[in-house]
Amino acid sequence: MATTIKQSFLELKANLNITDLQTSTVSTRQSSVRKVVEAGLTVKDSFLTGSYSRNTMVAPLSEADIDIFFVLDNHYFHHYNGQNGGQAGLLDLVKRTLRKTYTKTPDISRNGQAVTIRFDDFMVDVVPAFNRQGGGYLIPNSLTQSWISTNPKKHVEIVSQANTDHNGDFIPLVKMIKGWNKNINNHFHSFHLEVLALEILNNVTISNYSSGMRFFFDKGRALIAKQNADPAGYGGDVGNYIDSREKVDEAVAKFQLAFDRAIKAESYESQGYIRSAVDEWRKIFGDYFPAYG
Numbered sequence: 541m542a543t544t545i546k547q548s549f550l551e552l553k554a555n556l557n558i559t560d561l562q563t564s565t566v567s568t569r570q571s572s573v574r575k576v577v578e579a580g581l582t583v584k585d586s587f588l589t590g591s592y593s594r595n596t597m598v599a600p601l602s603e604a605d606i607d608i609f610f611v612l613d614n615h616y617f618h619h620y621n622g623q624n625g626g627q628a629g630l631l632d633l634v635k636r637t638l639r640k641t642y643t644k645t646p647d648i649s650r651n652g653q654a655v656t657i658r659f660d661d662f663m664v665d666v667v668p669a670f671n672r673q674g675g676g677y678l679i680p681n682s683l684t685q686s687w688i689s690t691n692p693k694k695h696v697e698i699v700s701q702a703n704t705d706h707n708g709d710f711i712p713l714v715k716m717i718k719g720w721n722k723n724i725n726n727h728f729h730s731f732h733l734e735v736l737a738l739e740i741l742n743n744v745t746i747s748n749y750s751s752g753m754r755f756f757f758d759k760g761r762a763l764i765a766k767q768n769a770d771p772a773g774y775g776g777d778v779g780n781y782i783d784s785r786e787k788v789d790e791a792v793a794k795f796q797l798a799f800d801r802a803i804k805a806e807s808y809e810s811q812g813y814i815r816s817a818v819d820e821w822r823k824i825f826g827d828y829f830p831a832y833g
Contacts, residue, residue, distance in 0.1 A: 542830050545809050545817055549716075549749040551830040552821075556598045556715040565661065566592065570606055573638075573657065573664055580637035582613035589667065589692035591718075594699045595711050596734060598718045605656070605663040609692060610634075611677065617670045620680075627680030627687070631655055634668050652683045676774060694772035702738055709746040713737065716753060716825070720798060723826035727794055732779045735768050736760055753824075754806060757799035764791045798824050 542548040558566075574586050590607030591597040597604050620630040631650040638648055638657060647658040654665040669677040676691035703710040717733050740759040746752040765788050767777040782791050805820035818832040 542818075543832065544814065545750055545805075545821070546748065548818055548821065548830050548832075552716060552719070552825060552828055553712045553749070555828045555830070556712075556719050558597060558599045558601045558604075562599075562601045566601070566606055569659065569662075569664065570608055573608060573666065574610075576641045577608075577610050577634070577637060577666060580640065581610070581634070582615070583610050584613060584671070585609075585611040587693070589695075590665070591730060591734075593692070594696050594734070595703075596699065596714045596718065596730075598715050598722065601662045603662075603722075605665050607654070607665045607667060607692075609667050609669055609677070611669050611671060614670060616668070617678070621687075626682075626685050628682035628685075630668055630680050631682055634666055638666065650682065653679055653681055653688065676772070688776075689774040690770070691772040691774065698738065698771050699734065702741070706741065706746050709749070709752070710737070710741060713741070713746060713749060713752050713756070716749065717756060719825050719828040720753075723824065723828070724794055728791070729778070729781060732768065732781075735771055735778050736763055738771055739763065739768070750802070750806060750809070750821075754799065754802035757795050757802055761792055761795040761799060764788075764795055 542551050570588060577583060578586065587593070587609050588607065589609045590605070592606050616630060616633070620626060625632065628650065631654070634655045635648055635650050638655060642648060642657060645657055645659065649656050649658075654667045657664045657666065667679055669679045672678045672689055676689055676694070678687040679690060681688050699711070714734055714737050717737055718730050721728050721730060721733060737756060740756055740763065741752070744755070764779070764782070768779045770776055770778055782788055801820045801823050805817045808814070808817035808820060815832040818829070822829045822831070
């Protein structure tokens with residue numbers, strides 16, 4: 541419970557974090573998964589990727605997924621590239637490898653680019669990859685039967701530098717953006733929102749979280765309708781799932797509504813109507829944002 545907007549945003553920041561115990565659980569679980577894959581396949585390197593590695597994951601952990609990247613020996617690429625089931629065949633190989641150990645796990649399934657292990661408390665996505673000529677990695681896309689160029693290590697570096705540039709406020713603000721996204725039923729891909737935040741907040745100062753959120757929604761209204769390139773420099777539009785005029789209009793409307801509510805909240809705050817301001821922010825963030833009191 542808080543009685544100022546500043547206090548409320550600090551509580552919001554805390555509410556979005558996973559606990560130390562959950563962090564410990566993730567560490568133990570991901571270590572076990574890595575050992576299983578490394579024992580069953582020829583692995584050149586393995587490391588955590590995704591929002592967990594970028595420190596932008598938000599609670600609750602039960603709705604999150606931990607991404608583990610496995611850089612495999614190139615002989616798997618030559619075996620599965622264009623034959624032997626292709627990209628789907630590679631993912632099925634990973635799935636069989638995991639199933640040998642996780643025999644009683646509720647669900648191990650292949651999706652577009654990874655094999656997902658659904659544990660009782662959270663999910664782990666196992667992503668097979670190969671070193672790419674010229675740098676970065678290639679990962680399979682079983683839906684399009686193609687290889688995607690990416691570099692999650694570069695993504696970590698970019699987000700970490702942005703957080704340093706913003707004196708530690710960038711990552712908390714990204715988590716708040718993701719909290720808003722959860723409150724609108726995860727309408728946007730979370731990495732897409734991170735990419736938008738990197739562009740919108742570049743070369744500006746985050747004076748406080750409330751104005752930072754309003755600024756993000758303001759600039760995002762136009763940016764969400766455009767192509768948003770992978771910041772690691774591999775091309776492609778990270779927002780390509782918004783693939784029709786109708787979806788673009790809907791995305792813009794989501795940002796517009798959040799912006800209108802943020803403007804209203806700031807107006808209430810400036811007039812001293814803190815309870816009303818809190819109510820507006822709660823419309824944006826849901827129960828992540830503390831009630832007034």
